[in-house]
Amino acid sequence: MIEKKHITDRFIKYVTIDTESDPNNPAFPSTENQWDLAKVLVKDLTDIGMQDITLDENCYIMATLPSNIEYRVPTIGFVAHMDTSPDFTGKNVKPQIVENYQGNDIILNEEKNIILSPDYFEDLLQYKGQTIITTDGTTLLGADDKAGVTEIVTAMEYLIKHPEIKHGKIRICFTPDEEVGKGAHKFDVNKFDAEWAYTMDGSQIGELEYENFNAASAKITITGKIVHPGYAKGKMINSMQIANEYIASLPPEEVPEKTSNYEGFFHLHDMNGNVEKTVLEYIIRDHDLDLFEKRKYLMQRIAFDFNERLNEDLVEVDINNQYFNMKEKIVPVMHIVDIVEEVMKEIGIKPLIKPIRGGTDGSQLSYKGLPCPNIFAGGHNFHGRFEYIPVESMVKATEVIVGIATKVSEKYA
CATH class of the missing domain: 3.40.630.10 (Zn peptidases)
Structure with a gap:
C-alpha cells in the first residue's frame, strides 16, 4: 500500500x-x-x-x-x-x-x-x-x-x-x-x-x-514609417494600426477562451510596438492536421493581402512548427x-x-x-x-x- x-x-x-x-x-x-x-x-x-x-x-x-x-x-x-x-x-x-x-x-x-x-x-x-x-x-x-x-x-x-x-x-x-x-x-x-x-x-x-494538438509559433513583424504627426497625411504608416487590423482579420471565435475539446485556435500571447515597428507573437493549435495547415496558410494569406493593399512588403510572417x-x-x-x-x-x-x-x-x-x-x-x-x-x-x-x-x-x- x-x-x-x-x-x-x-x-x-x-x-x-x-x-x-x-x-x-x-x-x-x-x-x-x-x-x-x-x-x-x-x-x-x-x-x-x-x-x-x-x-x-x-x-x-x-x-x-x-x-x-x-x-x-x-x-x-x-x-x-x-x-x-x-x-x-x-x-x-x-x-x-x-x-x-x-x-x-x-x-x-x-x-x-x-x-x-x-x-x-x-x-x-x-x-x-x-x-x-x-x-x-x-x-x-x-x-x-x-x-x-x-x-x-x-x-x-x-x-x-x-x-x-x-x-x-x-x-x-x-x-x-x-x-x-x-x-x-x-x-x-x-x-x-x-x-x-x-x-x-x-x-x-x-x-x-x-x-x-499540432502546434506552431507565429511571429508577425509589421514595419511602419514615422513622421511628424502634424504633417503625416499620406506619409505616416502606423504599424500598430496595421497590427490591430491584422488581429481583427483572424476569426474572432477561434481563440483559447472560446474553444474546447477538438477545436483549434489562434492565441495572441505577446504584443509590443510603436509607430515604426510592432511585433505580434501567436501560437497556432489544432488537432486536425489539415485544419492546422489551413490556419498557418491563413496567417500568411492575411499578410500577403495587406502587403498587396499597401503596395509594400510591410507585414512579415515567420511560422515555425513545434510538435505534432x-x-x-x-x-x-x-x-x-x-x-x-x-x-x-x-x-x-x-x-x-x-x-x-x-x-x-x-x-x-x-x-x-x-x-x-x-x-x-x-x-x-x-x-x-x-x-x-x-x-x-x-x-x-x-x-x-x-x-x-x-x-x-x-x-x-
Missing part, C-alpha cells in the same frame, strides 16, 4: 526546489536551478536502489529497474519533467496541506485575500474527504510535473521493496525544459532503449491521453493504451480518454520512435496560484504505474 505521508513528504521536497524554465534561453537546461532538483533526484534514485543512473550534460536523468522475471517482456518506460512553467513564479513555493477537505472555500492567503473556491473551481468538490495540497497564493505549486516525478520515484521504490511483484525491465527518465517546448529535443531514445513509454503529466485522476499530434504514432500500437485502461478499471479509476489541449514530451517522443501516451499526475489549475493536487490522486497514479508494470509481465508471460 502506498503511504500518503510518504508520497506527500517526497512531493513537498521536490516542489520547494525552484525549477522554473526560461523560454528565452537556448541553453540546456534553460535555467541553472533545474540542476538542483536533478542532483536531489539522482541521490533519491540511488538511495532506493535504482541501477544505471545517469545525469547527462543536458540535465536528463535516466535510470533502470531491472527485470525480476526469467522470461523476456518488452522494456517499458515512464517519463516526467522537472521544470515548472515560466507563466507564474515557482520561487519560494510554500505548500499548504488541507486535511479532510469538506467542500468549503480554502483560504490560500488571508493577507492578500486569495481564495481557492469551489464556486469557481467546481472540480474541488470531487475531493471531499481527501487531503489537498495547495499553494499559499503567491506562487504556482509545481504539481506539473513534480507530481509525475514523485509518482515515478515512489512506484520504483515500491517495486524494489516488493520483489514478489513481478515485472520486466523498466526505464525512467526525468527531463528538463518541457514547459518551454524543449523537453524531448535532446532525449536520447536509443540510450533509453524502451519499446514504449508513458509520460506522467496529465491533470485530474483518470486522464488517459493519446491525442494532442501523437495520435498518428499511437493508433498502430493501441495495445499500449489498452493496458493502462485495463489497469485503471481494475483499481477503481474511471478512465477519462480525451484529447490534450496542449502538448507533452510524449508527443515529440512518439515522433522520435518512442510511442508515449500520457497518464494523469493528479493536479488541477496548472501554471498559476490556484494550482492544487489531492494526495489520493498521487497515490492512485503511483498504483497505475505499478499496475502497468505487472500487467505487461502478465500479458507477455
Whole structure:
C-alpha cells in the first residue's frame, strides 16, 4: 500500500526546489536551478536502489529497474519533467496541506485575500474527504510535473521493496525544459532503449491521453514609417494600426477562451510596438492536421493581402512548427493504451480518454520512435496560484504505474 505521508513528504521536497524554465534561453537546461532538483533526484534514485543512473550534460536523468522475471517482456518506460512553467513564479513555493477537505472555500492567503473556491473551481468538490495540497497564493505549486516525478520515484521504490511483484525491465527518465517546448529535443531514445513509454503529466485522476494538438509559433513583424504627426497625411504608416487590423482579420471565435475539446485556435500571447515597428507573437493549435495547415496558410494569406493593399512588403510572417499530434504514432500500437485502461478499471479509476489541449514530451517522443501516451499526475489549475493536487490522486497514479508494470509481465508471460 502506498503511504500518503510518504508520497506527500517526497512531493513537498521536490516542489520547494525552484525549477522554473526560461523560454528565452537556448541553453540546456534553460535555467541553472533545474540542476538542483536533478542532483536531489539522482541521490533519491540511488538511495532506493535504482541501477544505471545517469545525469547527462543536458540535465536528463535516466535510470533502470531491472527485470525480476526469467522470461523476456518488452522494456517499458515512464517519463516526467522537472521544470515548472515560466507563466507564474515557482520561487519560494510554500505548500499548504488541507486535511479532510469538506467542500468549503480554502483560504490560500488571508493577507492578500486569495481564495481557492469551489464556486469557481467546481472540480474541488470531487475531493471531499481527501487531503489537498495547495499553494499559499503567491506562487504556482509545481504539481506539473513534480507530481509525475514523485509518482515515478515512489512506484520504483515500491517495486524494489516488493520483489514478489513481478515485472520486466523498466526505464525512467526525468527531463528538463518541457514547459518551454524543449523537453524531448535532446532525449536520447536509443540510450533509453524502451519499446514504449508513458509520460506522467496529465491533470485530474483518470486522464488517459493519446491525442494532442499540432502546434506552431507565429511571429508577425509589421514595419511602419514615422513622421511628424502634424504633417503625416499620406506619409505616416502606423504599424500598430496595421497590427490591430491584422488581429481583427483572424476569426474572432477561434481563440483559447472560446474553444474546447477538438477545436483549434489562434492565441495572441505577446504584443509590443510603436509607430515604426510592432511585433505580434501567436501560437497556432489544432488537432486536425489539415485544419492546422489551413490556419498557418491563413496567417500568411492575411499578410500577403495587406502587403498587396499597401503596395509594400510591410507585414512579415515567420511560422515555425513545434510538435505534432501523437495520435498518428499511437493508433498502430493501441495495445499500449489498452493496458493502462485495463489497469485503471481494475483499481477503481474511471478512465477519462480525451484529447490534450496542449502538448507533452510524449508527443515529440512518439515522433522520435518512442510511442508515449500520457497518464494523469493528479493536479488541477496548472501554471498559476490556484494550482492544487489531492494526495489520493498521487497515490492512485503511483498504483497505475505499478499496475502497468505487472500487467505487461502478465500479458507477455
